[in-house]
Amino acid sequence: MSGWGSPALRLLLRLKLRGAWRRQLRRLRTPKGAFLSLLGAALFVLWMAGPAFQAVRASRTLAPETAELRVRAAGLLLGLITLAGALAHRGLFLHKSEIERLFSAPLSRSDLVRYRLASSAIRGAFGGLILGLYSMRNMPSPALALAGVLLAMQSLPVVNQMAAIALGGLERKTARFLRRASGVLFALLVAAFALLVIGLNTHIGDLSSMPLLGPLLASFVNGEQDPLAHPLLARLTLPFVPWARMISAPSAAQFVPWFAVCLALHAGLVELCARLPVDFRELSLDTSDRVAARIARVRRGGGAAATRPSAASARWPIPWLFGRTPLGAIAWRKCAGLVRKAQSALWVALLALGFITLMAHVLFGGDPEQAALGTPIAIAVGGTFYLCSGLRFDFREDLERMDVIRAWPQPSWRVFLATLLPEVVLVALLLDATVFMNALLAGALGWHVFVILGALPLVVFAWVALDNGVFLFAPVRMVPGQEGMLLNVGRRLVQLSLLFLLVAGAAVACFFVVGPVWLVVHYLGGSPELVVRAVIPAVFVGLMGVDVLLVWLGGKVLRRFDVARDKG
Amino acid sequence: MSPETEPERLPTRAAPAELPALLVEGLGRTYDGTRALEGLSFDVRPGEVVGLVGPNGAGKTTALRSIAGILPIQEGRVAVAGHDIVHDEVAAKRQLAWVPDDPQPFDVLTVAEHLEFTAALYELADWRAQAEELLVRFELVEKRSALGGELSRGMRQKLACACAWLSRPRLMLLDEPLSGLDPRGIRSAREAIRHLAQSGSAVLLSSHQLELIESLAQRILILDRGRRVFLGTLAEARASLGGAQGSSLEEIFLAATGSAEAPRSAGPAPTDPGPGPG
Numbered sequence: 001m002s003g004w005g006s007p008a009l010r011l012l013l014r015l016k017l018r019g020a021w022r023r024q025l026r027r028l029r030t031p032k033g034a035f036l037s038l039l040g041a042a043l044f045v046l047w048m049a050g051p052a053f054q055a056v057r058a059s060r061t062l063a064p065e066t067a068e069l070r071v072r073a074a075g076l077l078l079g080l081i082t083l084a085g086a087l088a089h090r091g092l093f094l095h096k097s098e099i100e101r102l103f104s105a106p107l108s109r110s111d112l113v114r115y116r117l118a119s120s121a122i123r124g125a126f127g128g129l130i131l132g133l134y135s136m137r138n139m140p141s142p143a144l145a146l147a148g149v150l151l152a153m154q155s156l157p158v159v160n161q162m163a164a165i166a167l168g169g170l171e172r173k174t175a176r177f178l179r180r181a182s183g184v185l186f187a188l189l190v191a192a193f194a195l196l197v198i199g200l201n202t203h204i205g206d207l208s209s210m211p212l213l214g215p216l217l218a219s220f221v222n223g224e225q226d227p228l229a230h231p232l233l234a235r236l237t238l239p240f241v242p243w244a245r246m247i248s249a250p251s252a253a254q255f256v257p258w259f260a261v262c263l264a265l266h267a268g269l270v271e272l273c274a275r276l277p278v279d280f281r282e283l284s285l286d287t288s289d290r291v292a293a294r295i296a297r298v299r300r301g302g303g304a305a306a307t308r309p310s311a312a313s314a315r316w317p318i319p320w321l322f323g324r325t326p327l328g329a330i331a332w333r334k335c336a337g338l339v340r341k342a343q344s345a346l347w348v349a350l351l352a353l354g355f356i357t358l359m360a361h362v363l364f365g366g367d368p369e370q371a372a373l374g375t376p377i378a379i380a381v382g383g384t385f386y387l388c389s390g391l392r393f394d395f396r397e398d399l400e401r402m403d404v405i406r407a408w409p410q411p412s413w414r415v416f417l418a419t420l421l422p423e424v425v426l427v428a429l430l431l432d433a434t435v436f437m438n439a440l441l442a443g444a445l446g447w448h449v450f451v452i453l454g455a456l457p458l459v460v461f462a463w464v465a466l467d468n469g470v471f472l473f474a475p476v477r478m479v480p481g482q483e484g485m486l487l488n489v490g491r492r493l494v495q496l497s498l499l500f501l502l503v504a505g506a507a508v509a510c511f512f513v514v515g516p517v518w519l520v521v522h523y524l525g526g527s528p529e530l531v532v533r534a535v536i537p538a539v540f541v542g543l544m545g546v547d548v549l550l551v552w553l554g555g556k557v558l559r560r561f562d563v564a565r566d567k568g
Numbered sequence: 569m570s571p572e573t574e575p576e577r578l579p580t581r582a583a584p585a586e587l588p589a590l591l592v593e594g595l596g597r598t599y600d601g602t603r604a605l606e607g608l609s610f611d612v613r614p615g616e617v618v619g620l621v622g623p624n625g626a627g628k629t630t631a632l633r634s635i636a637g638i639l640p641i642q643e644g645r646v647a648v649a650g651h652d653i654v655h656d657e658v659a660a661k662r663q664l665a666w667v668p669d670d671p672q673p674f675d676v677l678t679v680a681e682h683l684e685f686t687a688a689l690y691e692l693a694d695w696r697a698q699a700e701e702l703l704v705r706f707e708l709v710e711k712r713s714a715l716g717g718e719l720s721r722g723m724r725q726k727l728a729c730a731c732a733w734l735s736r737p738r739l740m741l742l743d744e745p746l747s748g749l750d751p752r753g754i755r756s757a758r759e760a761i762r763h764l765a766q767s768g769s770a771v772l773l774s775s776h777q778l779e780l781i782e783s784l785a786q787r788i789l790i791l792d793r794g795r796r797v798f799l800g801t802l803a804e805a806r807a808s809l810g811g812a813q814g815s816s817l818e819e820i821f822l823a824a825t826g827s828a829e830a831p832r833s834a835g836p837a838p839t840d841p842g843p844g845p846g
Contacts (some may be wrong), residue, residue, distance in 0.1 A: 308717055309675060309676050309715055309717065311714075311715065324688050325691075326688060326691060329688030329689045333676075333677060336674070339676075340676045401672045404668065407661060407664075407666045409658050409662040410658060410661075562639060562640060563633065564599065564633070564639055
């Protein structure tokens with residue numbers, strides 16, 4: 001071995017980087033891949049350029065003391081997230097494709113840890129760049145803050161790895177206790193969050209009357225107290241002082257000593273991590289398997305659809321909601337997924353709907369007239385976005401079986417429609433129930449609520465169909481931070497643009513219906529309600545037209561899906 | 569499953585005798601500038617088993633997937649029982665069944681539910697008795713309530729076969745159907761393929777197990793680099809490729825594809841007597 005770590009592992013790292021770069025280039029070979037990747041890259045550059053430009057032009061920066069408090073609080077938050085991550089990945093995480101080869105190779109465990117840390121450093125630099133660009137604009141010296149954040153973000157993966165190895169060693173002795181404790185802790189956190197949402201919902205007008213946290217939250221909201229200056233928080237964030245002083249330094253003279261301290265701390269942490277006397281091999285194999293399964297789940301679209309059904313659920317009967325026809329059979333297959341996989345996701349969805357309802361009340365709470373129309377629309381929009389991802393049972397989970405699906409003796413449009421129907425029905429039912437209950441409890445059950453209830457299934461179908469149509473056109477199975485990210489961002493942009501175009505098209509179509517009615521009412525006289533009466537059916541007809549068009553287009557895209565090329 | 573428990577011949581939908589179950593004409597496909605298939609033409613008659621062999625990357629799976637309507641047809645024409653796979657896609661697909669080399673059953677459906685789903689998808693009537701027979705034949709009775717995601721590689725293969733057999737296809741496309749099966753399963757699957765062909769179905773069977781092809785196939789189609797190298801009976805192969813009387817399919821295969829030193833009595837370069845179309 002020469003220098004830092006094993007030369008073979010350094011070579012492997014270089015080759016892996018080169019391979020990742022080659023794969024990105026390969027995506028650019030097809031016109032579709034090139035277009036979406038470049039679109040994603042352009043969006044990414046614009047996203048990064050915004051805060052950088054703001055930092056250059058920033059006229060108001062924070063005082064060094066305030067900036068330090070903020071950085072310390074952010075450090076505490078990131079530290080907690082890092083430690084929570086260590087609980088999920090015990091031992092040394094190595095990719096499934098390399099772990100057995102590396103564990104059986106003539107390499108020391110310290111070298112393996114250093115190799116892993118070097119891999120994390122590349123990702124840490126990327127994360128540091130994003131966080132640094134966003135946080136530097138209010139710092140006393142933006143350029144020094146960016147450099148500081150870049151260094152600080154290198155230390156986080158080291159802390160994560162150290163905790164993962166140390167906790168792994170501890171867990172082998174106290175495995176059962178830790179498992180039980182983490183389960184109880186998670187249940188307590190969920191219960192506390194649910195209580196907080198319910199409490200905030202019921203005390204939205206007067207926070208101080210809410211028991212326990214109410215007075216404290218009210219003092220923060222009313223600006224009577226700075227939450228960051230709270231003595232408890234000050235004590236908790238004490239270990240983050242060196243990094244906070246480095247990032248919030250107003251001049252190079254104050255920055256350099258703290259930078260040197262943080263650099264020394266980083267080097268010390270790396271060596272400490274590499275030399276921890278823990279045999280992490282068994283735990284690492286387990287972690288590698290679990291992470292591989294998790295990545296596979298994310299690549300199948302994440303959410304409830306990506307989980308595994310329990311063996312007990314095999315006994316639950318699945319209703320044939322759409323009949324025993326071929327369309328009904330395809331939909332039945334998806335219903336089975338909803339029944340057997342979505343139980344916990346449904347609970348999360350209900351909690352999320354409660355949170356969205358709360359936010360809608362916060363937005364429109366002041367004016368009862370605005371609330372009557374604004375709250376159900378906000379619930380409908382927010383709920384559609386959230387539930388269509390959280391309760392996703394669509395083509396993403398079928399990417400490995402597309403060859404079988406393409407061989408089904410059914411027209412493509414029918415396969416497309418039937419695959420999406422169960423998810424749409426479930427999401428629309430949940431949203432309709434939430435909007436209806438909210439309006440009922442608020443005493444605002446007017447005709448407009450029934451219009452929203454009727455339109456919601458059509459809107460949800462349009463969103464899900466568009467999402468799947470674009471996915472089938474460019475099927476990238478994306479894992480955050482991994483390859484395919486740019487292409488995925490580009491695809492999202494195309495999807496949103498298409499949605500905008502569809503809405504604009506539907507609006508223009510409505511205008512052609514409503515316009516003549518408005519002209520008649522305006523020039524010949526008549527009740528303005530006539531316009532409203534014309535708008536509502538026009539909107540429904542427009543939405544149905546959009547849905548039919550999307551089913552037809554979805555069928556076309558599914559028909560031209562190439563299982564040999566479109567592997568995601 | 570065992571041959572003793574073999575049910576009566578499986579009923580298949582009647583087809584006009586003169587119509588080939590599968591007709592492939594000039595099938596071609598290009599991936600990123602590489603020719604995966606080049607002007608492939610052949611037919612498979614009702615009740616016939618055609619063995620599809622070739623080295624890795626020869627285009628066997630691409631050919632099978634194109635025939636099954638999974639891959640879009642770039643060049644040429646495929647007709648299943650007289651139905652064009654492009655212009656009459658749904659009708660053509662109704663006549664065929666496809667067993668991939670690595671089946672991925674639906675993880676939320678049980679084994680029995682997979683059969684129920686297949687019956688509804690292919691609009692089969694009176695399928696329950698046959699489903700029971702297939703569960704016995706493919707040794708899935710004890711696994712009938714197991715979820716697809718819980719099955720081993722071999723069990724997944726058996727389930728895919730059971731679903732394919734249930735739809736009573738006029739054309740069965742099998743891509744490495746024996747991979748992952750235990751010796752008992754291999755024997756049973758071999759019997760099932762033989763019975764399927766005896767009941768009038770055409771079978772296009774791709775496998776690297778040349779002994780399986782030799783024992784089941786009436787004709788052999790050898791592909792190499794996307795091109796048809798040979799189509800005919802084993803006897804024709806021996807005559808055409810210069811093999812001695814009794815030379816095995818392995819020796820013929822190696823001679824045809826030039827993937828090893830010439831077999832003991834290898835003759836001149838391989839030629840294709842090509843009794844099929846094209």
